[in-house]
Amino acid sequence: MEYLLEVLKIVDGGLKLNPEKVKSYAELLADKLETVGESKAALRIRQALAKSRSDHVATSALARLGKVPVDSESRISLADEEVCSTEDVNVFIEPNAEKLVNQFLSHLEAADKLVAEGVGIAPSMLMYGPPGCGKTELGRYIAASLGLPLITARTDGLISSYLGNTAKNLRTLFEYVMGKPCILFLDEFDAIAKLRDDQHELGELKRVVVSLLQNIDALDNNTILIAATNHEHLLDPAIWRRFAYKAKIDMPIMEVRRQMFHFFLGGFASQEDCHLLAAVSDGMTGADIRQVAEDSKREAILADSHSVSLEYLFPRTLQLSTPNELTPKEKLNEQISQTRQINTKIFTYKRLAKLFGVSTGKICSVLKNMEATENGFERPATHKDR
Ligand SMILES: Nc1ncnc2c1ncn2[C@@H]1O[C@H](COP(=O)(O)OP(=O)(O)OP(=O)(O)O)[C@@H](O)[C@H]1O
Ligand SMILES: [Mg+2]
Structure with missing residues (x-):
């Protein structure tokens, strides 16, 4: 496709929150379209650019981004900032967890009303559950739903090998997020708690945990705190208690x-x-x-x-x-039998043979054997089994 390069540069600029790049490549694209006679398309692009210049960007989430503090020794950023859009984030969770997340979101959206009535809001949620089930994605979804920048703490930046620096970094990060409307996301939260395993780090860890508690307590209601972990048992009970909402994001x-x-x-x-x-x-x-x-x-x-x-x-x-403790043969048999049980009309012997890449005879004997085993009869071994 012609102009793909310009389009890709614009996309890249958008994703990296670089409006200058978006603008300059959009202008280049408009010029190129003009020269090939596509003046209407060029005009549309220029109008969009002119509009964005006159729009008061201060209201957009983008404009709320500032300069993230860094660790004074390593110069690594203490957090990553991201603006998420509901169009890009899709998360699927079971109804109970979804209900809790929606409740959390609706309380935050109605914050003014709740505060006016003297009922405080509790803008903190801890997500926990097995890896790969959508906790990080849910953090992005919450940020996108509330239209706030997501500031995800970076453990490589926060945890310092210098005594006392981790606690200092935490304080710097919390102070930074309190200065603007945003969501602080302590993803992989256990990374801090896990330090407890290391005996040599015990003193330092206590200081870090105490500092974390103090920082959480000092947060105002404008800063939303979310945290995620897949080792919830490692979290200090005092930290666990600090979160008003606790959502288990389980296997789907x-x-x-x-x-x-x-x-x-x-x-x-x-x-x-x-x-x-x-x-x-x-x-x-x-x-x-x-x-x-x-x-x-x-x-x-x-x-x-x-x-x-x-x-x-x-x-x-x-x-x-399927579980791994089965031998490959047992696993195959189990899978054939389970699939057949889903729907005998859809999973005919012929279809099963095709899906599993075996003969119809094999399917027939596997299902008969499984049935016999379930009914308590063991089929005597034949020479074919050997
Ligand atoms: N519930 C879900 N809904 C939508 N996408 C999901 C879901 N779970 C996992 N994914 C997909 O898998 C990827 C990994 O999920 P994600 O990083 O959110 O898991 P996680 O629970 O944070 O895992 P970990 O505990 O290892 O950090 C996501 O980028 C997303 O594409
Ligand atoms: Mg994650």
Whole structure:
């Protein structure tokens, strides 16, 4: 495509929050379009640029970004700042967690009303649960929903090898976020708590935890604090108590997995296929589903196709979903049997044979054996088993 380079530069500028880059490449694009006779398109771009100049940017989340403090020794940034948009962030969680998150958001949106009535707001939420299930993504979603910049603490910047510097860094970061409307996100929260394991660091850690508590207590209601961890048991109980909302973001249930397959596969798979994949993917995290979906889309595109094949997706999904302690043969048998149980009409012997890449005879014998085992009968071994 012509002008792809300019478009890519504009996208890059937008993602890196670099308005100067966006503007200069948009101007270049308008000039190029003009020279090839596309004056209407060029005019539209120039109008958009003129509008953005006159818009009062101070109201936008972008303008609230400042210069993030750095660690005085390593010069590493203490946090990353990001402006998230609801169009770019999609998060799928089970209904109870979703209800809690929505409640948190609606309380924050109604902050003025609550404060006017003398009921304080509690703008802090701790998300916990297994890795790859969407905690970081949910942090971005909260920021996008509230239209506030997300300031994610960087542990490599915060934790200093110099005595006393970690606590100092924490104070600097908290002071920085208190100076503006934003969300402070302490992602991978356990990284600080985990230091407790190290006996040599015990004294320093106590100071860090105390400093963290003091900083959290000193936060005003304008600063929203969210934290995420997948080692909640490592958190100091005193820290745990500081969070008004605690949301467990667990392994996705079947309906959530269906939504994720549908979202990540886009138009590449039918609704029916997404239902089937959801049914056989118990034990897969959101990150696993995204990876499998993206791999299969890549395969489809390379094969000049606009749909992914169930034959490609199925074995990969099953591989990630079933427990590992089984031998490969047991695993295969288990998977065949489980898939058959989902729907005997859809998963005929022929379809199963195709999906698992084995003969129909093999499917038949596996299912008969599994049935016999479930009914308490062991089939005597034949020479074929050896
Ligand atoms: N519930 C979900 N909804 C949407 N996308 C998800 C979900 N869970 C995982 N993903 C996808 O997987 C990626 C990894 O998820 P994420 O980083 O949010 O997990 P996490 O819970 O923060 O993991 P960790 O505890 O390891 O930090 C995300 O970028 C997203 O694309
Ligand atoms: Mg995370």
